Structures are given as structure tokens and as C-alpha cells.
């Protein structure tokens with residue numbers, strides 16, 4: 001398996017990939033990316049966190065696509081192919097997380113409320129292939 | 142609440158566009174124009190408050206002093222405010238605080254910028270600790286966020302791309318005769334629909350461009366205004382620059398996730414900005430004659446209309462379709478032409494909104510004049526929980 005696009009954001013586990021968040025041990029607030037210094041809840045002064053994998057599926061809150069190639073530090077495929085982007089609401093964590101949608105799924109295939117699950121997909125890096133998380137619609141959900 | 146008010150004695154701009162000049166030239170041109178409009182001698186200005194410019198190297202970080210030097214050092218106190226799209230409002234808030242505390246009578250507030258072509262993007266280098274770098278590495282640019290909000294309107298309220306295009310058509314018609322606008326061209330819904338898709342459902346003409354530009358104003362105590370015979374000048378009745386309240390409901394640029402709402406209720410941010418301004422001014426949305434809002438995208442203008450409580454949630458598209466947000470309608474929005482016609486010049490934009498309200502309340506807005514304008518409100522929002530809303534009264 002290739003190295004992750006950014007270290008520490010998700011587990012590189014083909015069978016059960018997950019975004020790596022953290023959870024405040026006092027108030028229960030989840031964080032993604034991980035928070036390990038201070039809780040951002042204004043009513044909580046905890047500095048203790050547990051690293052936790054986030055829910056691996058959620059519902060599609062909104063979506064769009066990128067028709068123009070983003071500037072660096074994005075590393076695009078040659079030639080550039082537009083890709084869809086999903087904002088997925090995780091029930092347990094009560095948070096919305098962004099990510100690209102798997103190749104081959106465009107905005108016409110998406111609708112708010114769909115169930116989406118987290119998968120891994122290879123993407124180009126500056127010095128060879130990397131792997132990242134993507135959202136994939138769950139068929140028949 | 143009148144003991145919180147200050148007077149706007151003069152306003153000025155450098156026209157928006159891609160002029161290839163240094164940002165200092167734009168700011169000085171705007172400042173000189175505001176001084177002339179106010180009829181105030183430069184040496185009477187005792188506080189210079191600049192909106193911070195960040196893409197122009199070292200002088201940009203000390204914008205207040207840069208402008209003060211260019212206008213001629215005369216010993217005034219100086220300040221620079223950096224707050225992304227709210228930089229101009231924070232600079233204005235600093236000037237108001239000085240004036241209301243009695244530390245000075247008259248102040249210059251100024252912001253100016255130059256912008257690079259294409260996408261706004263983060264600084265170079267491998268910086269995974271910077272959320273702005275992270276989201277660009279993942280392929281999530283500014284239009285992504287605007288499009289997620291636009292799509293959400295379609296899913297929740299049934300808005301259509303034609304509703305979004307109507308905002309562009311209206312704002313282009315408003316800005317057509319504005320001498321300070323960058324784009325002075327009328328567009329049709331067909332023109333918008335024919336422009337390239339950038340981030341579905343937003344097309345090129347749904348998204349604002351970047352620009353060079355400058356805006357400035359001379360503000361003073363009410364006593365000073367009366368002393369120079371300008372007791373009836375428009376007044377700043379409120380400046381709101383509140384942060385979001387945890388847990389923030391929407392995924393905000395540049396983050397890739399919202400706050401978790403497990404321990405605290407999810408709350409909207411945009412609506413909090415005008416709510417604080419209304420409270421401070423002691424007025425409500427029913428008192429507003431016109432609004433200048435941050436149309437980074439056409440769809441975002443519709444969100445703002447609802448966040449300003451100028452109509453119920455989900456009804457902004459219908460209001461726009463009925464021409465009620467055009468000059469001549471019930472509640473004109475972006476009579477200046479908005480960002481659709483100006484483009485973004487970040488530290489100047491929040492001030493440009495106040496300049497437009499000033500011209501409107503004085504009845505000097507020419508063909509885009511809103512008849513009988515008495516009270517105006519601005520709203521904008523940028524990176525990292527910055528945003529502002531300013532209320533100006535005739």
C-alpha cells in the first residue's frame with residue numbers, strides 16, 4: 001500500500017480504512033484533524049484526548065466538483081480529470097467532513113441524504129503514488 | 142444608542158481593476174479622495190487606521206504606517222488591522238474606539254490591495270500543520286466551499302442555477318453605471334449559463350474575481366462633525382466583528398471538517414454577524430433601506446439576505462425573482478454591483494461597502510440610487526472566523 005497523502009490523517013488499512021480523529025476525554029467533542037493540545041469547547045479546559053477512528057460512513061450533506069485544476073500543493077493527474085467532492089455528516093461525531101469522491105462518480109450520481117462510506121484510492125504525489133481517503137456512495141442504501 | 146455613533150465625513154475609492162500598480166498608490170488615491178470629500182485638512186487627522194495587506198511583502202503588513210508615510214508623516218497615531226475580509230471593518234472599529242474614548246476627533250481609515258491572477262492559494266512549502274495547506278493538498282479550493290453552500294440551497298429550498306444567475310444579472314445591471322466598478326457590462330441569464338462550470342452548480346460568472354482596488358473614509362466625533370458644519374453627515378451606528386460560536390454549524394474555509402456538535406449545539410455564524418449589529422444599533426431588519434453583502438458567489442448573496450433577516454429562510458430566491466432586491470424594489474441588495482462587479486480586494490472591500498452606503502444615504506449614487514435610503518447594512522465573511530457587519534444611518 002502506498003504512503004498516505006498526508007501523514008496521520010487516516011489509517012492505511014485496505015479492509016477497514018478510517019479517518020483518525022481525537023476525542024476530548026472530558027466533554028466528548030471529536031476533532032478532525034486530531035487535536036491533542038487543548039479542547040476548543042469554550043466550556044471545557046481539558047488537555048486530554050483519546051485518538052479514535054471516526055465513523056466510516058455517514059450521509060451526504062452537500063457536494064460539488066472541481067472542474068479546474070487546483071494550484072500546488074495539489075498534485076493533479078496528467079491530464080487533469082475533474083473530480084467530485086463530498087461533505088459527509090457523521091452521525092456519532094455530529095460533524096461534517098470533506099473529501100473527494102471516488103473516481104467514476106460525478107455530481108449527477110449524487111443526491112443529498114445518500115449514505116457514503118470511506119474507501120482508499122491511489123492519487124499522484126510529487127514523488128510517486130500516494131493513497132488518500134475518498135467517499136463512495138453505498139449502493140442500495 | 143447615539144452616544145456610540147461617529148460621523149462619516151468623507152469617502153473615497155480608487156477604481157477596482159487590474160491596474161498593475163503598487164497597493165500604496167490605490168490606498169493613497171482613495172485617502173486623498175476621502176479627505177477632499179470631507180473637506181478636512183490632512184494635518185487634522187490624528188489617527189490612521191489601515192486594513193492589512195498581506196500579499197505584497199513587508200510594507201503590506203504595516204499598511205497603516207505605509208499610507209501615513211505616503212500621505213506625509215504628520216505625527217498621527219497609527220494602527221494596522223488584519224482580519225481577512227473583515228480587515229476594513231476592524232480598522233474602522235479601531236478608529237471608532239479612539240474617537241469614542243476621546244483620544245482623537247478625526248481619523249482616516251484605509252484599505253487597499255493588489256491580487257495575483259487565478260486561484261488564491263497558500264504559501265509554498267510542505268506545511269501539514271496549516272489547515273489552508275491541507276485543504277489545497279486535498280484539492281479543496283475556495284469555490285468548493287461556495288459550491289457546497291449553493292448545492293445545499295438547491296437540496297433544501299429547491300433553488301435552481303437560474304436563481305443564482307438572476308443574482309449576477311441584477312448585480313451586473315447595478316454596477317453598470319458605477320464609475321468605481323471593475324466590470325461594467327450587462328449580462329443575461331443565458332450569458333451566465335454559457336460560462337464554464339467551475340464547481341457545480343457554480344459557473345465562472347457565479348463566482349467573483351480578484352481585483353486591485355482601494356477604499357478610504359474620514360470619520361470623526363459628532364462634535365467635530367457639527368463644528369465643521371457636517372452635523373447631518375451619515376453616522377456609523379454599529380460595527381459587529383464577532384467570532385463564530387462553538388460549535389460552528391457549517392464547514393468554514395479553510396477547515397476540512399466542522400466542529401463536532403456532540404457537546405455543544407451547532408450554531409450558524411453568518412447570521413450572528415448582523416444580529417450583533419442590529420442589537421448594537423437598536424434597530425431591526427425592518428428598518429433597513431438597502432444592504433451591501435459579500436457575494437463571493439451568486440448563491441451566497443441569497444444566504445446573506447436570509448442571514449440579515451430581510452426575508453424568511455429559503456425565500457431569498459423568490460425575493461430576487463420578484464425583482465425586490467433590485468434598485469427600485471423593496472430591499473435593494475448590492476446596489477453598488479457587489480463583488481460581481483468589483484471583484485475582491487480584501488482589505489478594501491469591507492470599507493468599499495461602507496463607502497457605497499454613504500453615497501446612497503447622501504443621495505449621491507447616480508443611476509443606482511436607492512430612493513429614500515435611510516439606513517444601510519453591510520455583511521462580509523472571510524477566512525478563520527473573520528467577518529463583519531456595519532450599520533450606517535442617515
Ligand SMILES: [Zn+2]
Pocket residue numbers: 024025026027028029039040041044045046
Ligand atoms: Zn472538551
